[in-house]
Amino acid sequence: SQQGEEDPQALSIQEGENATMNCSYKTSINNLQWYRQNSGRGLVHLILIRSNEREKHSGRLRVTLDTSKKSSSLLITASRAADTASYFCATPRGAQKLVFGQGTRLTINP
Amino acid sequence: NAGVMQNPRHLVRRRGQEARLRCSPMKGHSHVYWYRQLPEEGLKFMVYLQKENIIDESGMPKERFSAEFPKEGPSILRIQQVVRGDSAAYFCASSGVAGGGSYEQYFGPGTRLTVT
Numbered sequence: 771s772q773q774g775e776e777d778p779q780a781l782s783i784q785e786g787e788n789a790t791m792n793c794s795y796k797t798s799i800n801n802l803q804w805y806r807q808n809s810g811r812g813l814v815h816l817i818l819i820r821s822n823e824r825e826k827h828s829g830r831l832r833v834t835l836d837t838s839k840k841s842s843s844l845l846i847t848a849s850r851a852a853d854t855a856s857y858f859c860a861t862p863r864g865a866q867k868l869v870f871g872q873g874t875r876l877t878i879n880p
Numbered sequence: 881n882a883g884v885m886q887n888p889r890h891l892v893r894r895r896g897q898e899a900r901l902r903c904s905p906m907k908g909h910s911h912v913y914w915y916r917q918l919p920e921e922g923l924k925f926m927v928y929l930q931k932e933n934i935i936d937e938s939g940m941p942k943e944r945f946s947a948e949f950p951k952e953g954p955s956i957l958r959i960q961q962v963v964r965g966d967s968a969a970y971f972c973a974s975s976g977v978a979g980g981g982s983y984e985q986y987f988g989p990g991t992r993l994t995v996t
Binding site: 803811814818860867868869870871872873 | 884911913915921922923924925928936938939971973975983984985986987988989990992
């Protein structure tokens with residue numbers, strides 16, 4: 771089974787609505803990170819939340835972490851067309867390598 | 881301050897040829913990571929290197945793949961005798977801090993390898 775599994779796999783919403791993506795993981799972590807990938811491009815780091823944090827904000831992004839449930843959520847408020855991308859959660863394991871989930875493909879419709 | 885640079889951005893190789901992918905980390909970073917992404921999938925860790933040392937190669941296929949990060953110059957991911965299954969996007973990331981995993985990795989734009 772895979773560390774860092776996101777759901778839903780795909781999400782399509784109207785511009786201006788909020789988008790929520792979830793991530794579950796299996797092993798203990800000291801932080802969890804969210805990345806965005808635009809089609810055909812590299813990854814952009816969005817936010818890192820440490821295991822002793824419950825919630826973190828960055829602009830229109832809100833990330834929560836529930837270590838008892840081994841889950842995290844990424845909320846994008848007031849979505850824009852430019853938010854259309856794939857979103858991945860990732861957890862560090864071993865010698866600092868990151869383990870990524872399969873991602874959520876988010877489409878914002880104008 | 882330039883970010884992580886990768887070249888080439890696109891690489892086409894025939895089956896049996898060699899592919900060389902290069903990665904220059906961000907200035908001041910001495911930790912380099914290579915990841916592979918198949919279509920519609922997340923990134924899979926391949927190898928973690930520091931200058932002149934391979935720290936973790938647990939994600940590297942046992943044959944045909946090798947990586948180095950010399951004292952001078954970029955990190956190189958080499959794939960010998962490529963096969964169609966090697967077609968993927970290969971991403972390099974770098975970081976400046978070691979230890980604990982509480983750090984951010986900065987990703988390059990990737991090299992898209994197509995094997996014909």
